[in-house]
Amino acid sequence: MHEMSVELKALRLHGMAAAWLDLKSQGCQSASKSFHLSASKCFQFVSPFFVPFCAV
Numbered sequence: 001m002h003e004m005s006v007e008l009k010a011l012r013l014h015g016m017a018a019a020w021l022d023l024k025s026q027g028c029q030s031a032s033k034s035f036h037l038s039a040s041k042c043f044q045f046v047s048p049f050f051v052p053f054c055a056v
Contacts, residue, residue, distance in 0.1 A: 004017075004020050005017040005020050005021050008020060
């Protein structure tokens with residue numbers, strides 16, 4: 001999921017983006033699944049606050 005790292009970087013979460021790419025390169029399926037769920041919850045919480053700024 002390359003788009004996950006792009007979305008994390010867009011939210012200025014560069015450390016999480018790097019960790020995501022590292023997990024994917026190591027092939028850690030269980031760790032990457034839990035990371036994906038955590039990041040998804042983060043996007044659900046953070047994204048509504050960024051929508052007005054992105055539309056400008």
